Amino acid sequence: MKISEQTVLITGASRGLGADIARSFAGEGANVIVNYYQSEDLAHKLVEELGERAIAIQADVRDQEQVKAMVTRAKEHFGQAITTVVNNALVNFKFDPVAQKSADDLEWSDFQVQLDGSVKGALNTIQACLKDMKEAKFGRIMNIGTNLVQNPVVAYHEYTTGKAALLGLTRNMAKELGAYGITVNMISGGLLRETDASSVTTAEVFGIIEATTPLQKVTNPAELADVTLFFASPWSRAVTGQNLVVDGGLVMD
Template identity: 65%
Template sequence: MMKLTEQVVVISGASRGLGAEIARAFGREGAKVVVNYFQNEEKAAGVAKSIGENAITVRADVRNAEEVRDMFRIARETFGKPVTTIVHNALVNFKFDPVGRSQADAIEWDEYERQLTGSVKGGLNLIQAGLEEMKKAEFGRIVTIGTNLFQNPVVPYHDYTTAKAALLGFTRNMANELGAFGITVNMVSGGLLQTTDASSLTTPEVFGLIESVTPRRKVTEPAEVADAVLFFASPWGRAVTGQNLVVDGGLVMD
């Protein structure tokens, strides 16, 4: 087992929204945090500043294996030990826009491919960058970020939801192979979160619908999902792998 205070955590797409909340949650618990970003250096720096001396920012496109490897090298050089924990949260070029979304008769294959590349290829690059050191340490914690939409597509975001469903298959295959090395791989699936940059175009009507049919009668917030991610990285989650934990206030009961 490894306490959160002993972990070096890479969070992809951590400059905003859920990723930023996950970074702050790990920072609050004393972990060393790599705030990964692709475009918004200023926001990433703000997240790292809010955490303090235990955080750094590193620009890397998760779709680029070389950039990801460089990020892991920087983390090891900065903190004096390798990455122990990966949270794959990055979302590439997508907005939850129920009005402007691509519909079935018009969506292009490259839209699917864009999301599949960000989700699955991004996850592969992150795991492969850290795998050698994790195997050597006989310890690793990997959490992918999914969605409850592939169980209950309140709005049919075809490309995004399909890619996240594929990411769950990826997660479970990795869990099966890597468990023998002391590495757990799990998914945390929030619902539509209130409110992030990605969900900023979501209409009040959609949020109201979700709120009305959710047992808690409220829309889940990013900080609530972030705390669930901490569980999988913590000693309390040591025997759990290959699971998809839905954190949406009970909207989806699986």
Template identity: 55%
Template sequence: MLLSEQWVLVTGGARGLGAAITRALVREGASVVVNYRNSETSALALKDEFGDRVLPLRADVTDAAAVVRLFDKAQTRTGQPIVSVVNNALADFQFDGDARPKIDSIAWARFQQQLDGSLKGALNTIQTAVTGMRSRGFGRIVNVGTNLFQNPVVPYHDYTAAKAALLSLTRTAAHDLGPDGITVNMVSGGLLRTTDASAATPEFVFELIASSTPVRRVTTPEEFADAVLFFLSPWSRAVTGQNLIVDGGLVKG
């Protein structure tokens, strides 16, 4: 299915990386269901900018019932089931290495918060989307990951563990859903310059990462978003269960 034929759900699609993904999709002809939890102003601004190509809908993706209502509203408004999902929503988190809790003091509640946001949220959208995807014989699921579990240059224990679990779900879901024409992949970035979550990162960290990459710069949200589009397009039709690292070559494999 061409991007121009798709309504794509982007969770957390109103700001930061999510907004960059939304803009990239609209640029390439897709229409976007912009899911948000608290960022109503940003979501409505995207609606004002792109008109009928954007449908803002509020839902907490960690709430399974709210996700069902989200999908029902989207289908009612668009006249078709959502067959493409980008699981981008991030539980409240800041990439600030100086403020992160260390392993000897971090509370389980922080792990639970990140697991709920990354893993439970993705599970809710996948389970809700599957019926519509099967009805069309087509589905594209893209989960947003991180390169930190391969290269924990800053050990964010809770965030990294949750994203590692999401990679596992990506691969097991790909196995289950492949026979239905549904692919499940992950795109993993490093630190992006700049999103709301990375705004607290000290400048020297950006400089350190840039100097360690072959391209000598930090990846932007827009560059990351372009890689997400590959997994939603016909060009990736034979690719599933994969994790594409988009970080300027910092991490290999």
């Protein structure tokens, strides 16, 4: 299926990386669902920018019923089912190396927040769209991960653990859903310059990344966003269960 024929749900799409992913798909003519949790004004401003083939819908991805209602509303609005899901939402986390809790101070509740945002959120969106994807014998699911799983430049314990678990979900879903023409992949960036979540990242950390990255630069959101188009396109039709690291070569996996 061409990207221009797809209806794409992007979670956490009102700002940062999610907004750039929305722009990438809109630029290819897809129907775009800009999911947001709290940033209503930013979401509607983005939809105005993207045009008539975009809609903003509020939903907390951790809430199964809200996700189901969002999917139903999107289907009614566009007159067709969601074909493509990008699980991008980030719940209550900042890449702040100064404020990050140490191993001594971590609590299980810190991990639970990130597991709910990463794994539960992705499970909810996948399940809400799965029946339609199976009937269509087509689906494209992309989960946004992180190269911190392979190279923890900063020990963001709870965030990285949530994303590592999301990689497990990605590969298990790929194994089961491949028979229905549904691919499931992960795209893992490094710390991006600059999103709301990385706005508190210190110059020292960005300097370490630049100095040890072959391309000698920090990846930006637009560069990672464009990679989602590959996994949605016919060019990736034989690719599933993969984790593509997009970080200028810092991690060679």
